[in-house]
Amino acid sequence: MEAGKKGLKKILVSNGMTKRFSGLVAVDNLDFYIPEGAIASIIGPNGAGKTTFFNCVTGFYQIDDGELMFDGTRLNGKTPDQITRSGIARTFQNIRLFNNMSAIENIMVGQEPHLKSTWLGSILGLPSTRREDEESEDRGRELLQFVGLEGKGDMLSKNLSYGDQRRLEIGRALASRPKLILLDEPTAGMNPRETIETTDFIRRLRDELDITVVLIEHDMRVVMDISEHITVLDYGRKIAEGLPEDIQRNPDVIEAYLGSGAAAAQAAI
Amino acid sequence: MDLIRSQTWRANLTLGLLAGALILYCGAIGMIAAFDEREVVNDFISVGRLVLLATPFIVGYMAANRVKSAGGETITALVSGIVTGVLIALPSIILLLFNSDEFRFLLDWSLRLTPFVAATVVAWRMHGDSADTRLLVGTWLLVAVLLGIVLGSLALIFDVKGELRSVLVNINRDWVDVITFDNRGDLLMGIVTYGGMSLGSGLAGSIFYFFPRTPRRALTYGLGVTIVVGAFGETVRLVLQENLERDTLNTLFRRDTLRQSAALALFIISTVVGFLWAMYGQQVRKSVHNMDGSQRRTTRLISTLIFVAILLMLPWLIGRTLSDVAVTIGLFVLMGLGLNIAIGLAGLLDLGYVTNYAVGAYILAVLTSIGPLGLFKGTFTFWMVIPLALLAAMFAGFMFAVPVLRMRGDYLAIATLGFGEIIGKLAISDWLKPIIGGAQGVQAIQKPVFFGAELRNPEQLYYIVLVACLVTLFVSIRLNNSRTGRQWMAIREDEDVATAMGIDTARAKLLAFTLSAATGGVAGAIFAAKVGSVFPNSFTVFISINVLSLIIVGGIASNPGIVVGAIVLIGLPELLREFSDFRFLLYGALLIGMMINRPQGLIPSQIATHEIRSGVQAKAGAGG
Numbered sequence: 001m002e003a004g005k006k007g008l009k010k011i012l013v014s015n016g017m018t019k020r021f022s023g024l025v026a027v028d029n030l031d032f033y034i035p036e037g038a039i040a041s042i043i044g045p046n047g048a049g050k051t052t053f054f055n056c057v058t059g060f061y062q063i064d065d066g067e068l069m070f071d072g073t074r075l076n077g078k079t080p081d082q083i084t085r086s087g088i089a090r091t092f093q094n095i096r097l098f099n100n101m102s103a104i105e106n107i108m109v110g111q112e113p114h115l116k117s118t119w120l121g122s123i124l125g126l127p128s129t130r131r132e133d134e135e136s137e138d139r140g141r142e143l144l145q146f147v148g149l150e151g152k153g154d155m156l157s158k159n160l161s162y163g164d165q166r167r168l169e170i171g172r173a174l175a176s177r178p179k180l181i182l183l184d185e186p187t188a189g190m191n192p193r194e195t196i197e198t199t200d201f202i203r204r205l206r207d208e209l210d211i212t213v214v215l216i217e218h219d220m221r222v223v224m225d226i227s228e229h230i231t232v233l234d235y236g237r238k239i240a241e242g243l244p245e246d247i248q249r250n251p252d253v254i255e256a257y258l259g260s261g262a263a264a265a266q267a268a269i
Numbered sequence: 270m271d272l273i274r275s276q277t278w279r280a281n282l283t284l285g286l287l288a289g290a291l292i293l294y295c296g297a298i299g300m301i302a303a304f305d306e307r308e309v310v311n312d313f314i315s316v317g318r319l320v321l322l323a324t325p326f327i328v329g330y331m332a333a334n335r336v337k338s339a340g341g342e343t344i345t346a347l348v349s350g351i352v353t354g355v356l357i358a359l360p361s362i363i364l365l366l367f368n369s370d371e372f373r374f375l376l377d378w379s380l381r382l383t384p385f386v387a388a389t390v391v392a393w394r395m396h397g398d399s400a401d402t403r404l405l406v407g408t409w410l411l412v413a414v415l416l417g418i419v420l421g422s423l424a425l426i427f428d429v430k431g432e433l434r435s436v437l438v439n440i441n442r443d444w445v446d447v448i449t450f451d452n453r454g455d456l457l458m459g460i461v462t463y464g465g466m467s468l469g470s471g472l473a474g475s476i477f478y479f480f481p482r483t484p485r486r487a488l489t490y491g492l493g494v495t496i497v498v499g500a501f502g503e504t505v506r507l508v509l510q511e512n513l514e515r516d517t518l519n520t521l522f523r524r525d526t527l528r529q530s531a532a533l534a535l536f537i538i539s540t541v542v543g544f545l546w547a548m549y550g551q552q553v554r555k556s557v558h559n560m561d562g563s564q565r566r567t568t569r570l571i572s573t574l575i576f577v578a579i580l581l582m583l584p585w586l587i588g589r590t591l592s593d594v595a596v597t598i599g600l601f602v603l604m605g606l607g608l609n610i611a612i613g614l615a616g617l618l619d620l621g622y623v624t625n626y627a628v629g630a631y632i633l634a635v636l637t638s639i640g641p642l643g644l645f646k647g648t649f650t651f652w653m654v655i656p657l658a659l660l661a662a663m664f665a666g667f668m669f670a671v672p673v674l675r676m677r678g679d680y681l682a683i684a685t686l687g688f689g690e691i692i693g694k695l696a697i698s699d700w701l702k703p704i705i706g707g708a709q710g711v712q713a714i715q716k717p718v719f720f721g722a723e724l725r726n727p728e729q730l731y732y733i734v735l736v737a738c739l740v741t742l743f744v745s746i747r748l749n750n751s752r753t754g755r756q757w758m759a760i761r762e763d764e765d766v767a768t769a770m771g772i773d774t775a776r777a778k779l780l781a782f783t784l785s786a787a788t789g790g791v792a793g794a795i796f797a798a799k800v801g802s803v804f805p806n807s808f809t810v811f812i813s814i815n816v817l818s819l820i821i822v823g824g825i826a827s828n829p830g831i832v833v834g835a836i837v838l839i840g841l842p843e844l845l846r847e848f849s850d851f852r853f854l855l856y857g858a859l860l861i862g863m864m865i866n867r868p869q870g871l872i873p874s875q876i877a878t879h880e881i882r883s884g885v886q887a888k889a890g891a892g893g
Contacts, residue, residue: 058769084771098762101755104879108752109759112771115752119780122751123744133751137879154876176771 011036011180011212012057016066019049019056019236026052028236029066034180034229039206039213041223043247044233045256050216051093053233054182058090059083071179085113089173090182093216095165097157103168104153107140110175140175147171147201163194167201174209181205183215187222195219199226224248232256277339281332281349285356288328292321293360296448299439300851305447307848308526309499316500317447325354325467329474337478347475354471358464361448368440369456380420388413483547490543495536499527504591504844511588580735584728593727594843596799599734600792601839604816605823605831606741607788612817613826613874614754615781616761618682620813621669621689625786627696627808628665629658629793631705633714634803640713642706651717651798655791662790663783670782674775677764689813696805710804714797730799737795741788745828748784757781815839822863824870833871 012034019027027049034040042050055061057068059080068075075083089110098106115136121129144153147167152160157168166186173181186202187195199222205211217223223230224244232240232247234256240247247253295301305317314322329350336346367376392409399405442453449459450466477485498505503525509518521531560568584592604626611617635642636649636657673684695701697708705711717724717733724730748754756777759767768774797803815838823834838856845852863871 060765060769080765080768081771081773084769090769092766096763096766098759098766100762101758102876102879105755105758108879109755109767109770109772112752112756117752119748119751119753119784122753123747125747129751136752140879153879156876172770 009036010034011071012214013069014066015069017056017063017068018065019052019061019063026236027056027063030233030236030238032231032238032241034212034214036212037206037210038228039202039215039226040229040231041227042214042216042231042233043218043220043223044239047235048233049236050233051184052236054090054184054216057083057182058088084176084178087177087179088182089176089178089180091166091169091173091184091186093184093188095162095169097165097169097172099158100156102154103149103157103160103164104137104140104144106157106168106172107143107175108136110172111136111139113176143171143175146174162189163197166190166198170201170205174205174211178211180212180214183213185216185218187217187219195222198222202226277335277341278349281335281353282356284328284332285353286360288324288353289357289360292324292357293364295320296361296364296444297437297439298851298854299444300854301447302439302441302443303848303851305443307500308502309496310532311523311526311528313529313532315447318450319496319500321447321463322466322470325357325471326474326477328353328357329471330478331474332471333475333478343479346478347472350471350473350475350478351468352471354468354474355464357471358467362460362464364440365445365448365456365460368445371456380424383420384413384416387416483544486547487540487544490546491536491540494539494543495527495532498535499532501844502526507590508587511586584731589727592731594840596727596730596734596795597843598835598840599731599738600796601816601819601835602738602832603734603741603788603792603795604812605819605835606738606745606828607785607792608816609745609785609820609826609828609831610748610757611781611785612820614749614761615757615778617778617781618678619685619782619785620682620810620817621685621687621692622785622789622816623689623808623810623812624669624692625662625666625789626793626796626812627692628662629790630797630803630807631696631711631793632658632661632790633794633797634711635705637715637798638711638713639715640711642704642711643713647715651715651794655794658790658794659787660790662786662793665790666786667779667783670779674778686810686813689810693805693808693810696808705803708805710802712802714801714803716801717798727799730795733795737788737791741791742828749826749828753777753780818860822860822870824873827870827872827874830870830872830874837871 010033012032014030014032017027017030017032018025030053042053044050052061056063057070057075059075059078059082063076070083070086070088073086075086078086098109101109115132117126117129117132141150141153144150147170149160149164149168149171152164157165160168170181170183170186183202187198190198202213202215203226206213215223215227227244230240230242230244230247231238232250232253239252239256240250242250292301301317301320303317304320305315307316308314309316309319332349332353333346336349337343366372388409388411391412392405395408396404445453445459448463449456450462452459452462477488480488502522506518506522506525509521521528527535557565557568579586583595587595604622607625608619608622611619611622633651633654635644636654637643637645637647637651639647669685669688673681676684696705699707701707717730719729722729724733756767756772759770759772760774760777760781764774767777796807800807819834819838820831821834822838823832824830837859842852842856845855848855
């Protein structure tokens with residue numbers, strides 16, 4: 001169980017990673033790793049630097065110090081499209097779909113790293129372009145089915161229900177066939193039933209598609225239920241790391257979440 | 270009192286007064302008198318009078334609709350039709366009285382009394398419930414004195430006491446003639462006639478509301494067709510002239526207006542057609558819907574063939590003048606389809622599109638002119654230069670895109686607007702005068718020659734434009750539905766996320782600008798060949814604005830929408846030419862009305878279906 005199924009190979013590693021916003025240190029000298037094949041969670045109070053960490057990994061922000069390694073290559077200085085091409089996909093805290101495109105078109109855009117056709121090929125209708133378009137559509141349909149949106153592919157994504165939009169966003173991320181997927185609060189705003197469905201779905205990502213999953217999550221039941229590796233951040237620093245059971249008992253974590261009084265009370269019990 | 274207080278009545282009274290104010294405004298700017306020049310039906314009704322009568326009819330209909338949907342009685346609905354009819358006439362009648370010699374004292378007295386009446390109303394509304402009378406009196410005095418000074422000085426400045434006409438130049442005999450239904454001599458008679466007509470028309474509108482659906486639709490259709498044909502009599506006659514004998518034409522038209530018998534026949538025929546469509550249209554549509562694959566394909570093939578045949582024969586059908594309009598529309602369709610790549614697909618608000626038009630025009634002008642500025646004096650032909658114009662415009666589009674790649678939204682719009690201005694200034698500058706002639710432009714541009722025949726008429730140029738439009742349409746449809754198109758749409762929707770999907774956004778945007786520019790260059794080149802000379806003042810920001818407007822009015826990212834938008838925004842003003850100054854007013858009103866009532870455009874873009882094609886039916890209730 002520890003560190004996922006593939007043993008101890010670390011797919012994502014950061015050494016001394018730091019990100020500052022004009023004086024405010026959002027991520028502070030972070031040493032960190034994600035085991036390959038794991039479902040890992042990043043938790044921490046609001047403003048702990050979780051989403052900033054995601055943005056640094058996906059190239060939305062450039063880190064100021066330190067080093068980020070993914071699957072043996074350095075991510076420093078790469079642009080978001082290059083990072084996506086190297087095998088990292090993500091979803092967003094506030095869903096960011098292409099609203100005025102249909103669901104399947106969203107997924108087809110997600111396949112971008114694997115598409116080769118050019119505009120000239122499309123205008124001329126070259127056989128290779130046609131074939132690629134057909135394959136792209138077929139794979140799009142398969143993915144729609146996988147995320148449970150079969151039959152809704154031609155709806156504008158803004159017209160989908162909230163839960164469907166969350167799933168479509170994950171589907172779009174999967175379309176790039178990533179090795180690592182970063183999910184930013186995938187169960188935010190969901191009712192208990194939807195949350196359970198999503199949790200099961202995240203397990204399927206790892207078990208069936210063999211993708212390493214990293215999530216930011218506030219719902220502790222979800223975190224403790226599916227995580228195999230948890231990292232706790234507070235004020236941009238890592239305060240704990242390990243298995244769910246260890247994290248639950250860690251006094252630093254309890255203090256960060258509930259304040260020092262609570263930690264003392266916990267210790268007294 | 271309850272009646273007047275009720276929401277519905279208030280809304281209807283406001284509607285009536287607003288429409289009345291509109292009629293008054295149209296009269297005061299001279300529009301009604303100008304429209305009276307044009308007859309819809311010979312010796313029966315003019316466009317000006319039609320406006321006077323159609324407005325209460327429509328408003329009466331709306332008022333009845335409002336009363337009925339609020340659950341009111343039928344009789345209330347009819348009364349509201351009458352009341353709105355009277356209210357619509359009221360402002361114009363008051364102005365008529367003020368303007369007449371006998372009743373001018375009314376204006377004087379109402380000007381004198383206004384401050385007192387207004388002060389009483391204001392004071393009462395503000396402090397009517399307050400116990401303190403000093404407050405009441407104080408407010409009254411303040412308002413009365415202030416308004417008195419304002420109105421008094423206005424009266425002095427404009428000398429209203431003398432002649433209303435000196436202020437409102439269009440409140441003249443023509444206007445009085447239209448408003449009083451030719452009773453200028455007997456003012457009371459005129460007022461009663463107009464008031465009665467307006468009342469009757471309002472009542473008719475509210476009665477019309479209670480017609481059963483089918484005859485109502487049929488009549489609307491019949492009236493609509495007759496009015497449009499009548500109002501555009503000159504254009505319709507031009508079209509028919511090509512295809513009918515002179516004698517036949519003269520039985521239908523008297524000069525440019527429809528004869529009464531012809532109008533009646535047209536009305537009856539179109540009503541019957543409208544009736545049949547209202548009765549059986551649903552069935553026809555249903556049977557088309559229920560057709561199986563091969564039948565549907567056959568139907569589509571036949572309708573496409575008919576459509577293509579009409580497109581091909583159009584110049585013969587509509588004659589020279591309208592062919593010229595068709596060529597202009599075609600040029601704007603070309604530019605619209607091009608700009609749509611940048612604006613509709615990639616979401617790049619480009620306000621400098623005229624740049625490409627100018628580049629194309631000047632390239633063609635300089636290379637093919639046999640005048641003093643022509644570089645090669647006839648070595649290059651139109652056909653050789655068209656691809657060059659296309660490439661040059663693409664190059665210009667590319668060069669202008671490089672510095673603005675990082676800009677988004679409003680900033681991009683302003684920057685591109687600047688480029689458009691730069692091109693205009695360059696074209697007129699002394700610096701480039703030796704090459705492109707400055708303000709004098711380039712003359713003596715050769716006409717295209719097609720297998721020895723010189724294409725100099727709009728009827729012939731039409732085919733060049735048609736081919737260019739069809740090719741562009743084809744390319745545009747292909748791109749719309751391609752990887753590249755989806756990249757652009759993703760950038761339009763959310764550029765950051767598009768990058769995160771692995772799209773090289775800089776490259777995609779450059780491509781959008783470059784391809785978008787291409788058709789502008791072709792349009793410019795054809796324009797230059799059509800006119801035979803090129804002047805800098807043809808390339809103003811209004812070209813860019815017009816192209817943008819037609820895209821928005823037609824429907825952003827919708828190819829059929831762009832064609833319809835070009836017909837409405839470019840073709841209609843050409844046809845309205847006889848209404849001279851007022852056509853731009855109408856154009857502006859149309860734009861505003863469109864944006865309020867149909868912001869998605871005349872023909873909104875359709876979602877490309879990818880999933881349905883594989884036979885997967887949308888789940889029930891997935892309609893969203």
